[in-house]
Amino acid sequence: MLKILHMAPQNFAGVPYSFFQMHNQCGDFSRLITYHKNPYNLPEDICLNLPLPNFQLAKFWRMKKVEYIESTASVELPVFKPKNLFEQIYFYLSDQNRKKIAGRLIEEYRLNEFEIVHYDAGLDLLRNSLLAKQWKKEGKKIVCCYYGSDLRVRGLIKEMDELSDLNITSEYDHLALKKDLYYLFYPYDISELPTKSNIDNEKVTIVHSPTNRKFKGTELILQVIEKIKKEKGIEFLLLENMKRSDVLMIKSKADISIDQVGGTMGGTGYGKAGLETLGMSIPTITNMTDEYAAWLPENPFVIANNAEQLYNKLMELIEDAEYRKELGVKGKQWVIKYHDYESVNNKLKELYKIRGII
Numbered sequence: 001m002l003k004i005l006h007m008a009p010q011n012f013a014g015v016p017y018s019f020f021q022m023h024n025q026c027g028d029f030s031r032l033i034t035y036h037k038n039p040y041n042l043p044e045d046i047c048l049n050l051p052l053p054n055f056q057l058a059k060f061w062r063m064k065k066v067e068y069i070e071s072t073a074s075v076e077l078p079v080f081k082p083k084n085l086f087e088q089i090y091f092y093l094s095d096q097n098r099k100k101i102a103g104r105l106i107e108e109y110r111l112n113e114f115e116i117v118h119y120d121a122g123l124d125l126l127r128n129s130l131l132a133k134q135w136k137k138e139g140k141k142i143v144c145c146y147y148g149s150d151l152r153v154r155g156l157i158k159e160m161d162e163l164s165d166l167n168i169t170s171e172y173d174h175l176a177l178k179k180d181l182y183y184l185f186y187p188y189d190i191s192e193l194p195t196k197s198n199i200d201n202e203k204v205t206i207v208h209s210p211t212n213r214k215f216k217g218t219e220l221i222l223q224v225i226e227k228i229k230k231e232k233g234i235e236f237l238l239l240e241n242m243k244r245s246d247v248l249m250i251k252s253k254a255d256i257s258i259d260q261v262g263g264t265m266g267g268t269g270y271g272k273a274g275l276e277t278l279g280m281s282i283p284t285i286t287n288m289t290d291e292y293a294a295w296l297p298e299n300p301f302v303i304a305n306n307a308e309q310l311y312n313k314l315m316e317l318i319e320d321a322e323y324r325k326e327l328g329v330k331g332k333q334w335v336i337k338y339h340d341y342e343s344v345n346n347k348l349k350e351l352y353k354i355r356g357i358i
Contacts, residue, residue: 002029002358003113005007005111005116006033006057007123007126008121015170015186017042018189019186020032021187021341022344026345031318074151078153078156079152091127102130110272114140119132121145121148122167138243143166144160144164144172146168167180185347186339188275188340190279192248196253201253204233204256205256209251210240210260217261220261228318251277251280251282255283256318257273261306261309262310263304270301278300279330279332281328283327286301287305297338
Protein backbone atom coordinates (compact mmCIF):
# COMPACT_ATOMS: atom_id res chain seq x y z
CA MET A 1 0.00 0.00 0.00
CA LEU A 2 1.40 3.38 -1.05
CA LYS A 3 0.95 6.50 1.07
CA ILE A 4 0.21 9.40 -1.28
CA LEU A 5 -0.26 13.00 -0.19
CA HIS A 6 -1.90 15.60 -2.43
CA MET A 7 -1.21 19.30 -1.91
CA ALA A 8 -3.42 21.66 -3.93
CA PRO A 9 -4.15 25.41 -3.94
CA GLN A 10 -7.88 24.62 -4.27
CA ASN A 11 -10.08 21.67 -5.07
CA PHE A 12 -10.32 22.94 -8.66
CA ALA A 13 -13.48 21.52 -10.30
CA GLY A 14 -13.24 18.63 -7.81
CA VAL A 15 -10.27 17.10 -9.68
CA PRO A 16 -7.79 16.95 -6.74
CA TYR A 17 -10.51 15.38 -4.61
CA SER A 18 -11.14 12.78 -7.32
CA PHE A 19 -7.44 11.80 -7.27
CA PHE A 20 -7.62 11.52 -3.48
CA GLN A 21 -10.71 9.29 -3.72
CA MET A 22 -9.16 7.21 -6.52
CA HIS A 23 -6.05 6.37 -4.47
CA ASN A 24 -8.12 5.29 -1.47
CA GLN A 25 -10.64 3.28 -3.50
CA CYS A 26 -7.84 1.49 -5.38
CA GLY A 27 -6.11 0.23 -2.25
CA ASP A 28 -3.62 2.95 -1.33
CA PHE A 29 -3.82 5.56 1.43
CA SER A 30 -4.17 9.24 0.55
CA ARG A 31 -4.91 12.62 2.07
CA LEU A 32 -5.63 15.89 0.28
CA ILE A 33 -4.57 19.24 1.73
CA THR A 34 -6.08 22.29 0.02
CA TYR A 35 -4.78 25.76 0.83
CA HIS A 36 -7.93 27.73 -0.03
CA LYS A 37 -11.60 26.80 0.17
CA ASN A 38 -13.32 26.09 -3.14
CA PRO A 39 -15.92 28.84 -3.75
CA TYR A 40 -18.46 26.30 -5.05
CA ASN A 41 -18.51 24.28 -1.80
CA LEU A 42 -17.08 21.14 -3.38
CA PRO A 43 -16.05 18.41 -0.91
CA GLU A 44 -12.74 18.80 0.94
CA ASP A 45 -10.47 16.51 2.94
CA ILE A 46 -8.16 18.85 4.89
CA CYS A 47 -8.80 22.47 3.94
CA LEU A 48 -6.57 25.14 5.52
CA ASN A 49 -9.01 27.85 4.46
CA LEU A 50 -6.18 30.35 4.01
CA PRO A 51 -7.26 33.81 2.85
CA LEU A 52 -7.08 34.35 -0.89
CA PRO A 53 -6.63 37.93 -2.13
CA ASN A 54 -10.04 38.67 -3.61
CA PHE A 55 -10.17 42.42 -3.15
CA GLN A 56 -10.70 44.54 -6.25
CA LEU A 57 -7.04 45.40 -6.84
CA ALA A 58 -5.99 41.73 -6.66
CA LYS A 59 -8.69 40.71 -9.15
CA PHE A 60 -7.64 43.56 -11.46
CA TRP A 61 -3.99 42.48 -11.25
CA ARG A 62 -4.80 38.84 -12.11
CA MET A 63 -6.93 39.91 -15.06
CA LYS A 64 -4.11 42.11 -16.36
CA LYS A 65 -1.80 39.09 -16.28
CA VAL A 66 -4.29 37.09 -18.36
CA GLU A 67 -4.70 39.92 -20.85
CA TYR A 68 -0.93 40.28 -21.21
CA ILE A 69 -0.48 36.57 -21.93
CA GLU A 70 -3.29 36.73 -24.48
CA SER A 71 -1.80 39.76 -26.23
CA THR A 72 1.65 38.22 -26.58
CA ALA A 73 0.21 35.00 -28.09
CA SER A 74 3.39 33.26 -26.97
CA VAL A 75 3.75 29.48 -27.18
CA GLU A 76 6.75 29.54 -24.85
CA LEU A 77 6.46 28.32 -21.28
CA PRO A 78 6.40 31.29 -18.90
CA VAL A 79 8.50 31.00 -15.73
CA PHE A 80 7.03 32.45 -12.54
CA LYS A 81 8.76 35.27 -10.70
CA PRO A 82 7.34 38.15 -8.67
CA LYS A 83 6.45 40.97 -11.04
CA ASN A 84 7.30 43.83 -8.67
CA LEU A 85 8.36 44.76 -5.14
CA PHE A 86 4.78 44.50 -3.86
CA GLU A 87 4.54 40.84 -4.96
CA GLN A 88 7.98 40.08 -3.47
CA ILE A 89 6.92 41.44 -0.10
CA TYR A 90 3.53 39.69 -0.26
CA PHE A 91 5.02 36.24 -0.94
CA TYR A 92 7.75 36.71 1.67
CA LEU A 93 5.27 37.61 4.42
CA SER A 94 2.91 34.84 3.32
CA ASP A 95 5.71 32.26 3.55
CA GLN A 96 6.67 33.40 7.05
CA ASN A 97 3.11 32.74 8.23
CA ARG A 98 2.80 29.46 6.36
CA LYS A 99 5.99 28.01 7.88
CA LYS A 100 4.16 27.81 11.20
CA ILE A 101 1.15 26.20 9.53
CA ALA A 102 3.40 23.64 7.81
CA GLY A 103 4.95 22.59 11.12
CA ARG A 104 1.52 22.06 12.68
CA LEU A 105 0.27 20.10 9.68
CA ILE A 106 3.26 17.76 9.63
CA GLU A 107 2.79 16.90 13.28
CA GLU A 108 -1.01 16.71 13.38
CA TYR A 109 -1.47 14.60 10.24
CA ARG A 110 1.87 12.73 10.38
CA LEU A 111 2.75 13.95 6.92
CA ASN A 112 6.33 12.70 7.17
CA GLU A 113 4.96 9.15 6.83
CA PHE A 114 3.83 9.75 3.24
CA GLU A 115 6.11 8.38 0.51
CA ILE A 116 4.84 10.29 -2.53
CA VAL A 117 3.72 13.93 -2.60
CA HIS A 118 1.60 15.23 -5.48
CA TYR A 119 1.74 18.99 -5.90
CA ASP A 120 -1.32 19.94 -7.89
CA ALA A 121 -0.60 23.01 -10.05
CA GLY A 122 3.08 22.45 -9.22
CA LEU A 123 2.71 24.69 -6.17
CA ASP A 124 4.07 24.11 -2.67
CA LEU A 125 2.32 25.46 0.42
CA LEU A 126 5.20 27.95 0.55
CA ARG A 127 5.96 29.93 -2.59
CA ASN A 128 9.71 29.41 -1.97
CA SER A 129 9.08 25.60 -2.14
CA LEU A 130 10.73 25.08 1.27
CA LEU A 131 8.43 22.23 2.32
CA ALA A 132 9.01 20.34 -0.94
CA LYS A 133 12.78 20.82 -0.58
CA GLN A 134 12.66 19.41 2.95
CA TRP A 135 10.66 16.34 1.86
CA LYS A 136 12.91 15.74 -1.14
CA LYS A 137 15.94 15.63 1.19
CA GLU A 138 14.08 13.05 3.30
CA GLY A 139 13.71 10.80 0.26
CA LYS A 140 10.10 11.42 -0.64
CA LYS A 141 9.15 11.35 -4.32
CA ILE A 142 7.70 14.55 -5.76
CA VAL A 143 5.04 14.62 -8.49
CA CYS A 144 3.85 17.86 -10.10
CA CYS A 145 0.36 17.77 -11.64
CA TYR A 146 -0.59 20.55 -14.07
CA TYR A 147 -4.06 21.43 -15.29
CA GLY A 148 -6.10 24.53 -15.93
CA SER A 149 -4.30 27.84 -16.35
CA ASP A 150 -1.41 27.15 -13.96
CA LEU A 151 1.22 26.86 -16.69
CA ARG A 152 -0.46 29.17 -19.19
CA VAL A 153 -0.88 32.17 -16.88
CA ARG A 154 1.23 31.76 -13.73
CA GLY A 155 4.03 29.82 -15.40
CA LEU A 156 6.47 27.17 -14.18
CA ILE A 157 7.92 27.45 -10.68
CA LYS A 158 11.53 26.61 -11.44
CA GLU A 159 12.44 25.30 -7.97
CA MET A 160 9.50 22.88 -7.94
CA ASP A 161 10.39 21.69 -11.42
CA GLU A 162 13.95 20.88 -10.31
CA LEU A 163 12.60 18.83 -7.38
CA SER A 164 9.98 16.88 -9.35
CA ASP A 165 10.43 13.18 -10.13
CA LEU A 166 7.38 13.08 -12.43
CA ASN A 167 5.38 15.77 -14.23
CA ILE A 168 1.87 14.96 -15.40
CA THR A 169 -0.93 16.92 -17.03
CA SER A 170 -4.53 16.44 -18.07
CA GLU A 171 -4.33 19.32 -20.56
CA TYR A 172 -3.31 18.48 -24.13
CA ASP A 173 -1.98 21.96 -24.89
CA HIS A 174 0.40 21.72 -21.92
CA LEU A 175 2.32 19.02 -23.81
CA ALA A 176 3.59 21.66 -26.23
CA LEU A 177 4.57 23.99 -23.37
CA LYS A 178 6.69 21.53 -21.38
CA LYS A 179 8.46 18.62 -23.05
CA ASP A 180 8.78 16.24 -20.08
CA LEU A 181 5.06 16.11 -19.26
CA TYR A 182 3.17 12.81 -19.32
CA TYR A 183 -0.52 12.94 -20.20
CA LEU A 184 -2.94 11.36 -17.73
CA PHE A 185 -6.73 11.36 -17.98
CA TYR A 186 -7.98 12.69 -14.68
CA PRO A 187 -10.14 10.29 -12.65
CA TYR A 188 -13.89 10.61 -12.66
CA ASP A 189 -16.55 8.43 -11.05
CA ILE A 190 -19.88 8.67 -12.88
CA SER A 191 -21.74 7.09 -9.95
CA GLU A 192 -22.20 10.61 -8.52
CA LEU A 193 -24.34 11.62 -11.49
CA PRO A 194 -28.13 11.60 -11.47
CA THR A 195 -29.80 9.26 -13.94
CA LYS A 196 -30.57 10.96 -17.22
CA SER A 197 -34.27 11.63 -17.71
CA ASN A 198 -35.93 9.44 -20.35
CA ILE A 199 -38.81 11.86 -20.75
CA ASP A 200 -38.74 13.68 -24.08
CA ASN A 201 -38.55 17.45 -23.68
CA GLU A 202 -41.23 19.48 -25.38
CA LYS A 203 -38.42 21.59 -26.81
CA VAL A 204 -34.84 20.46 -27.43
CA THR A 205 -33.00 21.67 -24.32
CA ILE A 206 -29.42 22.94 -24.46
CA VAL A 207 -27.26 23.62 -21.37
CA HIS A 208 -24.04 25.55 -20.75
CA SER A 209 -22.46 25.85 -17.28
CA PRO A 210 -19.40 28.13 -17.28
CA THR A 211 -17.41 28.89 -14.16
CA ASN A 212 -15.58 31.57 -16.15
CA ARG A 213 -17.36 33.09 -19.16
CA LYS A 214 -14.14 34.39 -20.70
CA PHE A 215 -12.45 31.00 -20.57
CA LYS A 216 -15.48 29.15 -21.93
CA GLY A 217 -16.43 31.50 -24.76
CA THR A 218 -19.87 32.13 -23.31
CA GLU A 219 -20.53 35.38 -25.18
CA LEU A 220 -19.95 33.67 -28.53
CA ILE A 221 -22.22 30.81 -27.46
CA LEU A 222 -25.00 33.22 -26.47
CA GLN A 223 -24.83 34.95 -29.87
CA VAL A 224 -25.24 31.65 -31.71
CA ILE A 225 -28.09 30.55 -29.44
CA GLU A 226 -29.98 33.78 -30.14
CA LYS A 227 -29.64 33.16 -33.86
CA ILE A 228 -30.94 29.59 -33.52
CA LYS A 229 -33.87 30.67 -31.35
CA LYS A 230 -35.17 32.66 -34.31
CA GLU A 231 -35.24 29.49 -36.41
CA LYS A 232 -35.96 26.65 -33.96
CA GLY A 233 -38.10 26.19 -30.89
CA ILE A 234 -35.37 25.38 -28.38
CA GLU A 235 -34.83 25.98 -24.68
CA PHE A 236 -31.42 27.24 -23.57
CA LEU A 237 -30.29 27.07 -19.92
CA LEU A 238 -27.27 29.07 -18.74
CA LEU A 239 -26.28 27.57 -15.39
CA GLU A 240 -24.20 29.93 -13.27
CA ASN A 241 -23.70 30.59 -9.55
CA MET A 242 -25.69 27.54 -8.51
CA LYS A 243 -25.16 24.59 -6.20
CA ARG A 244 -23.44 21.80 -8.08
CA SER A 245 -26.12 19.27 -7.14
CA ASP A 246 -28.75 21.53 -8.70
CA VAL A 247 -26.64 22.00 -11.83
CA LEU A 248 -26.27 18.23 -12.26
CA MET A 249 -29.98 17.64 -11.81
CA ILE A 250 -30.85 20.24 -14.46
CA LYS A 251 -28.22 18.84 -16.82
CA SER A 252 -29.69 15.35 -16.48
CA LYS A 253 -32.83 16.59 -18.23
CA ALA A 254 -30.98 18.23 -21.15
CA ASP A 255 -30.65 17.03 -24.75
CA ILE A 256 -27.41 18.83 -25.70
CA SER A 257 -24.56 20.38 -23.73
CA ILE A 258 -22.00 23.01 -24.74
CA ASP A 259 -18.77 22.86 -22.74
CA GLN A 260 -16.64 25.57 -24.35
CA VAL A 261 -16.27 27.20 -27.77
CA GLY A 262 -13.85 29.94 -28.76
CA GLY A 263 -12.85 30.84 -25.21
CA THR A 264 -9.56 32.52 -24.37
CA MET A 265 -6.89 31.27 -21.98
CA GLY A 266 -8.95 28.23 -21.04
CA GLY A 267 -7.15 26.04 -23.53
CA THR A 268 -8.99 23.78 -25.90
CA GLY A 269 -10.65 20.48 -25.15
CA TYR A 270 -12.90 19.64 -22.25
CA GLY A 271 -13.19 19.94 -18.52
CA LYS A 272 -15.21 18.42 -15.72
CA ALA A 273 -18.42 19.93 -17.11
CA GLY A 274 -17.90 18.02 -20.34
CA LEU A 275 -17.30 14.75 -18.51
CA GLU A 276 -20.45 15.21 -16.46
CA THR A 277 -22.69 15.54 -19.49
CA LEU A 278 -20.95 12.76 -21.42
CA GLY A 279 -21.36 10.57 -18.34
CA MET A 280 -25.10 11.29 -18.42
CA SER A 281 -25.31 10.25 -22.11
CA ILE A 282 -25.74 13.83 -23.32
CA PRO A 283 -24.02 14.86 -26.60
CA THR A 284 -21.40 17.45 -25.71
CA ILE A 285 -19.92 20.20 -27.87
CA THR A 286 -16.45 21.61 -27.25
CA ASN A 287 -13.56 23.21 -29.10
CA MET A 288 -10.40 21.34 -30.11
CA THR A 289 -7.54 21.88 -32.47
CA ASP A 290 -7.36 19.42 -35.36
CA GLU A 291 -4.27 17.84 -33.77
CA TYR A 292 -5.99 17.40 -30.41
CA ALA A 293 -9.18 16.00 -31.99
CA ALA A 294 -7.15 13.43 -33.92
CA TRP A 295 -4.95 12.57 -30.92
CA LEU A 296 -7.74 12.00 -28.38
CA PRO A 297 -8.52 8.26 -28.54
CA GLU A 298 -12.03 7.40 -29.73
CA ASN A 299 -12.95 11.07 -29.47
CA PRO A 300 -16.61 11.26 -28.32
CA PHE A 301 -17.06 15.05 -28.56
CA VAL A 302 -18.83 17.17 -31.15
CA ILE A 303 -16.20 19.69 -32.24
CA ALA A 304 -16.95 23.38 -32.84
CA ASN A 305 -14.17 25.96 -32.88
CA ASN A 306 -16.06 29.08 -33.98
CA ALA A 307 -19.55 30.55 -34.29
CA GLU A 308 -20.26 29.08 -37.72
CA GLN A 309 -19.26 25.57 -36.68
CA LEU A 310 -21.25 25.84 -33.46
CA TYR A 311 -24.35 26.91 -35.38
CA ASN A 312 -24.02 24.02 -37.86
CA LYS A 313 -23.35 21.38 -35.20
CA LEU A 314 -26.23 22.56 -33.03
CA MET A 315 -28.66 22.53 -35.96
CA GLU A 316 -27.58 19.00 -36.85
CA LEU A 317 -28.11 17.79 -33.29
CA ILE A 318 -31.41 19.63 -32.85
CA GLU A 319 -32.86 18.07 -35.98
CA ASP A 320 -31.71 14.47 -35.39
CA ALA A 321 -32.86 12.78 -32.17
CA GLU A 322 -31.37 9.41 -33.18
CA TYR A 323 -27.97 10.99 -33.72
CA ARG A 324 -28.17 12.55 -30.26
CA LYS A 325 -28.98 9.17 -28.75
CA GLU A 326 -26.11 7.46 -30.59
CA LEU A 327 -23.62 10.08 -29.40
CA GLY A 328 -24.98 9.87 -25.86
CA VAL A 329 -24.33 6.12 -25.60
CA LYS A 330 -20.85 6.51 -27.07
CA GLY A 331 -20.00 9.35 -24.69
CA LYS A 332 -20.88 7.49 -21.51
CA GLN A 333 -18.93 4.40 -22.57
CA TRP A 334 -15.91 6.59 -23.34
CA VAL A 335 -15.91 8.26 -19.91
CA ILE A 336 -15.99 4.86 -18.21
CA LYS A 337 -13.18 3.50 -20.39
CA TYR A 338 -10.72 6.38 -20.06
CA HIS A 339 -11.61 8.27 -16.86
CA ASP A 340 -12.70 5.46 -14.54
CA TYR A 341 -10.73 5.30 -11.27
CA GLU A 342 -9.18 1.89 -11.98
CA SER A 343 -8.13 2.85 -15.50
CA VAL A 344 -6.45 6.11 -14.41
CA ASN A 345 -4.86 4.51 -11.34
CA ASN A 346 -3.29 1.74 -13.45
CA LYS A 347 -1.83 4.30 -15.86
CA LEU A 348 -0.48 6.42 -12.98
CA LYS A 349 1.22 3.36 -11.46
CA GLU A 350 2.86 2.72 -14.84
CA LEU A 351 4.24 6.26 -14.81
CA TYR A 352 5.48 5.78 -11.24
CA LYS A 353 7.47 2.75 -12.46
CA ILE A 354 8.81 4.54 -15.55
CA ARG A 355 10.16 7.36 -13.37
CA GLY A 356 11.52 5.09 -10.63
CA ILE A 357 9.06 6.25 -8.00
CA ILE A 358 8.02 2.68 -7.13
